[in-house]
Amino acid sequence: DLSKNHISSLDTSLLDRLSGLRELYLQGNRINVLPRGVFCCGPLSVLDLSNNQITTIEERICDNLCNLTQIDLSSNPFECD
Structure with missing residues (x-):
């Protein structure tokens, strides 16, 4: 758990x-x-990135996450084109 560690x-x-x-x-x-x-972890099934400052997500970010069943991106200030 790396929550609330001021990771930028x-x-x-x-x-x-x-x-x-x-x-x-x-x-x-x-x-x-x-x-x-950034996420090339094969067995990664849960990814929580909520409450960050994420504005952009690169295309095909989940290509190597075939086991991902849950992702939380809520409360981020996304910039939508």
Whole structure:
């Protein structure tokens, strides 16, 4: 659980060594962009990114998340085109 840790960005190699990660809670941080390839965790099934500063999500962000069953992106100030 990495909630409320003042995290502002995610490196694309951040989770490479956590190949068995099933749940990731990042709510209440300062994340503003989700770069493509940041989540390459095969078994990841729960991803909570609520209450951040996410304005943009890169295309095809979930391509490597075939086991994802729950994602929470609520309370983010998305910029829609």
